[in-house]
Amino acid sequence: MYFDQLEDQQDLFQEIILQLWKSLNSFKGNSEFSSWMYRVALNTAIVFFKKEKRKPDKYTSIKIEPIEPEGYNTEKDQQLVHFYKAVKKLNKIEKALILQYIEGFSGQEIAENLGLSEVNVRVKINRTKSKLQEIVKNQGYEFR
16 A cells, blocks of 8 residues: 555565564564564554655556456446545555554554554544545545
């Protein structure tokens, strides 16, 4: 979600793996291992994003149209395209909140990962959902 270019996504993935490896000794077992991993990955992504944002754009976009199998229904893909476009317009905290929420993290886990209170997480998730709906609506798309 933080990068459009495949090369940047792959670089970030490698950086996350490296940071997880370096940080493995710091896992104390106070939370679920997956929550700890998510926190390391999220922090790495934010730092990496800030570094990459300072660099000039070095890629040109090439539009490649995917080949769809016969009988394929594109409506779900259209919904995902509009959803992810909307998510990209959120700030970093809102992105992290909504993606963790979609992945099924509990309010407590999200709060621990982002350093927020559970109450604040619930409020921010509701506000972020409303914001996403408004962004999608402004894109001219309505979910059915």
